[in-house]
Amino acid sequence: MPTESLITLVCALPSEARPLLEHYRLAQVNEKPFRVFANAELSLRLVVSGIGVEACATAVGFCAGLQTNRPSDIWVNIGVAGHRDLDIGSVALGARIQRDGASKNWYPGFLFDTHIPVSEVVSFNEPVQDYPAGTLCDMEAAGFMAAASRVGNTDLIQVCKIVSDNASNSLANINREFVTRLVQQQIPAIETLLSALRGCSEAAADFDDDTARSIASQWHFSQTQRLRLSRDLRRVATLDSEQRWTPAALDKCRSGREVLSQLENEIARLSPQFAP
């Protein structure tokens, strides 16, 4: 059975997180150094990172360290950003993310259906009002990408920004309630994005390894043998299209080595042959 992917949402501000916590019914599971919230099934969690590239990268690293990361896990940075021309409240996905003054770029993948427009994102150290053309201006995305792309699959990492200020509506008009309302209004778009990412992640899912765990508990295996056991059990299951083989065939084995030898014989027996 494929394992379900874990979605981690990363918000800089409590006011960005609030509507998501309510919508997904997330409860706090960690207080320090970062507040982390999760749903009852532990399939979706949210971390409040605080402002800035470093804070965001550290929060991602902290969350990644809470459990074993799987190739199908999804990471999304959600927050507000400035843009010279886009309308207040509009949403865009980061297509190319850069830290102000640095040359490194990150490119999240787009392997799913979405009508959300894309934009370049530049992460600044300070709030900006002199918006570069065609660019979302934030303070976290570069840190998020730097950290998330170390622990996750680049194609399952997204930066989702909601425009809070532009050339006509300056930063001075922003307050917590306003930010919360902007995120609240884009919950349907965020919901669609997460659903699309989850569908996309299925091809990257790893599999539960219950049979191997059960066998490994009955005989002694070194770490290398344990990996081989897992791989060879799966090979037998793949080749045995009529599913006749069961672990009971190993009952008479006296050691882990014998188990592996028997599996090897089974693979040879199930493999196609070219008879001379």
Added chain:
Amino acid sequence: MIETIYIEHAIREHPRVASIRARFPNARVISCEHYGEVFNRGGQNFRLQKQRPALLLARKIGRRVLPVPDGYGLDGAEGYYFSHMLNCLYDCRYCFLQGMFRSAHYVLFVNYEDFLDDISAQCARSNEAQWFFSGYDCDSLALEPVSRFTETFIPAFAQIDNAWLELRTKSTQIRSLLDCTPAPRVVCAFSLNPQTVIDRLEHRTPSLAARLNALRKLQRHGWHIALRFDPLILEDDFRTQYATFFRTVFEGIEGASLHSITLGNFRLPRSHFQRMANLYPDERLFAQNLDDGDGQIAYPHASAEGMLAWCEEQVTALADGVPIYIQST
């Protein structure tokens, strides 16, 4: 078909870029500095990207023409390959590209003229016939409506007296070849397998019947045709399947006038195999009993030898006198 196009900033004004963009007016276009930022980054999943590959338009710098690995080329002649494209529209489970590249996105290098300059320079070093293979890192014709590769390369090859070009393909995109006069030193080499193997392993490729139809049209039009039975795939009913398959292939084609035939078993470099088996752990091809020797994963020696000898005998009987080459790498 293409929903995302990454374009290197330096070639954003290139005429081929403009024409390709015009084919995909609804694609999201993302600027990058170098295609490697997207193609070679870590943390990518080839299997996942294969579901919806993006197109990367780039300029190839550095070495554009490379010697083919030992055992890849045709007997005796010097062989080189060049890759105007990386990756393929098709999704063949045995394809080594899955193990070689981190990304399944398509890269198209638009500076064709630079490739041709390098090919001319290579040919100027000798009067002997020199072979160039365009289908090493991609299918030569599959993306033809977008790349318009043959439109530029075939007339250029006709101008170089000692240059031979092999277009290796599973595609039926032959319109551009039927619209022009066959070039004397260009060979259209079709990769073929029984339909059961195509169904199981050559995903998104044209059927055997469609490929044979394309092949016959090209042969009637006057193009040199070659057959590539590579990789041969071992199944329990191998002899029955391949005997029927070979008969089908040679029905309706002029066997005696074929340029060449190659035979090769399924084999992969060990490092590529391991990556591919991790990508597709439930694939029978990777799960079965295989030998690991000399850095290469292949069928057990006795089976491999037997398959090749039996196939050579079958093919010789159907196309007597056509050169048959055995591929080992």
